[in-house]
Amino acid sequence: MRRLLLAVIVSAVALGAACGGSGSGGGDDPGAGFEVSAEVASFDLAVDRDERFTVGFFAPDNRVLAYGDVTLRFGFAGTADAPEREITPGSPVEAGFLPVPGQDIDPDRPGPRLVAPSEARGVYGADGVVFDRPGNWIVTAAGDVDGEPFEAQAAFQVNDEPQVVAVGDPAPATRNPLPGDPSVPPAAIDSRAEDSSVPDPELHSTTVADALAAGRPLVVVASTPVFCTSRFCGPITDAVAELAREYGDRVDFVHLEIWQDFENQVVNPSAGEWIFPRDGGNAREPWVFVVAADGVVQARFDNVATEPELRAAVEAVAGT
């Protein structure tokens, strides 16, 4: 039974659907407490690297888990060809609440708590997570909500190598189109653009290639403000634009719109250079990449990045 179960797990993960999960509160009493489901928010996890792992939690009544910390344990589930007979959870890792940008909340409020999405939305994140084997993994999250324990699990995949531009990689010398280019519709530069007006001009004043050639530190946000379909979507482009207004004298900032043509599924080549997976899989967004003056990627954030995280990463390269 267990072998079959694990084989099915691995098969499901191999189908590429490795992001959902389930769980419940009330410890071992299935009739008690509350239910939460887990959804892994990380896009690109690779073996033997310090990874930033993020996961969100949702109740059936639309409430979300917010604030405080949860404990994560990671277990290797094997591969499609060689599923593990038993999944052994590893050492506990504390993961803190990371609010989606643009919310007026105090992320340090006690928790975790189940709250309405209008109060707080976000994920839980841990830095420096190392996966020692490629393949299929299970995260088991646990915590207490109002004194009541819960546990939730979700499956995800760890690859041999990063599938998109990663920390330590040279930044692609992208020649992204700029406003005013007659060959490019404004909406292909920012999906919010109407007529000839492209918002956030501070994100569209230079190309990545020119910033690299000038030896300037650089922040690249690959996102589509209008067409994002992730449930964790937030105004990350706005958050980066805020930083651009503050650090623009020392750091260049570039927004790469994902879609050249959403309706016809044409991805902007300039964004594709940063986010197309090397294994040919589907691109996911948003991403933020922080590049030092030497042109090497120093930090990257997938899906959800908080304002403090982004600010710290920008500060780290601003003087390089």
Place this chain on the structure above:
Amino acid sequence: MSRALLAAGIVAGLALSACGDDGDNGSSSGASASPWSGTVAGLCTAAEEARAGDADAAETTFFDEAHDDLHELADETAAADRAAAADLLRAKEAVESDFASPSPALATDLDTLVTATRDAVGAIGAPVPPECGS
């Protein structure tokens, strides 16, 4: 709950939903009810609140009763009808912009979002929820 049962739940969830759900927010009943009825009803409520001048209430209703469902609907619609998905996401972004920078167009933009949501539901072949007020 045993680890094996939890794992079984994960498998069932992954196999059946491929990381999404069916949009059922628990508000529907009966064989012909649309799983997206609660989403549209929430948007209708938000539009009414906006028309009454209470943008804060509209924002709360939007995020609590519709926002996540709209992302799921957009994801499903994008696989079936890209134009309908585009209309839905444009309408959603307009509403979110109105919340970020208060706009007198909020109620109208919510009405547009109701229409785009119903169109998207139709595009994926699900029963279309009734219009606001019906």
